[in-house]
Amino acid sequence: MQKVRIDLVSDVACPWCAIGYRRLEQALEELGNEIEVELVWQPFELNPDMPPEGEPILDHLCRKYGKDAASIERMQGEMIALAEPLGLNFQGARERRAHNTFDAHRVLAWAAEQGRETALQLALFDAYFGEARDPSDPAILREKAVAAGLDGDAAEAVARSQQYAKEVRAAEQRFMEAGVSAVPGFVLDKRYLISGAQPSSALADAIREVAAENAG
Numbered sequence: 001m002q003k004v005r006i007d008l009v010s011d012v013a014c015p016w017c018a019i020g021y022r023r024l025e026q027a028l029e030e031l032g033n034e035i036e037v038e039l040v041w042q043p044f045e046l047n048p049d050m051p052p053e054g055e056p057i058l059d060h061l062c063r064k065y066g067k068d069a070a071s072i073e074r075m076q077g078e079m080i081a082l083a084e085p086l087g088l089n090f091q092g093a094r095e096r097r098a099h100n101t102f103d104a105h106r107v108l109a110w111a112a113e114q115g116r117e118t119a120l121q122l123a124l125f126d127a128y129f130g131e132a133r134d135p136s137d138p139a140i141l142r143e144k145a146v147a148a149g150l151d152g153d154a155a156e157a158v159a160r161s162q163q164y165a166k167e168v169r170a171a172e173q174r175f176m177e178a179g180v181s182a183v184p185g186f187v188l189d190k191r192y193l194i195s196g197a198q199p200s201s202a203l204a205d206a207i208r209e210v211a212a213e214n215a216g
Helices: 015-031 057-065 069-086 102-112 117-130 138-147 152-159 165-177 200-215
Strands: 002-010 035-043 185-188 192-195
Touching: 002 015, 002 200, 015 035, 015 069, 015 117, 015 200, 035 102, 035 117, 035 165, 035 200, 057 069, 102 117, 102 138, 102 152, 102 165, 117 138, 138 152, 185 200, 192 200
Parallel strands: 002 035
Antiparallel strands: 002 185, 185 192
C-alpha cells in the first residue's frame, strides 16, 4: 500500500481549518484502504499580535478584510451553513473573540507526542466556534485536554509554562518558508501545497496523484 504524508497547517481559530479537516476526513473515507495517509498537524497563528483580551470577531474581521459589518455577517452565515452538515458545532461562531493561539499550539505539540493531537484539535475547534471560548486559556486547555483523553494537570502545566515554544516557532517558520501564507494548507509529502478548504474530491484526487508518483 502506498503511503502519503499530509502536513495540515492550521490554527484552532481558523473556521476554514475545521471545515478543511472534515473534508479531508471525507477524502480519506473515499480512499478507503487504497492509500495509507499519515496526518501531521502544523501550527499557524492567524493573530500573532493580538493582546490577551482579544477582540470582538465582527470588529476584527471588518478591519482585517476592509468590509462592512453586513458583508461580514453574511460571510459568517455562509461559513456556518457549510460547517453544520460536516458535524461541526459553530453555534458560538458569531459571539467569539479573535485571540492569539500560541499557547494552544504549545499544548497541541505536547498532545502530539501522545498521539492525541487530532482529538485535542477537534475539542479546541468546538471550544472556540461552538462555545465562543478562548482556546489559549489554560483552564479551557485543561478541560479540553481531559475531553481529548489527556491529563488535565499536565496540559495546564504546559499552558502556564513556555514548554514547546521553540518547537512551535520553528514549525511556523518552516512552513512559512515553504510558502504557506494562509490556512488551511495541506502539504503532501513535503512537496505539494494545496491551499484552502478544498472539496473532498479534490483532496482525494491530489492524494492519489502523489501516491501514483511515489509508486512510479
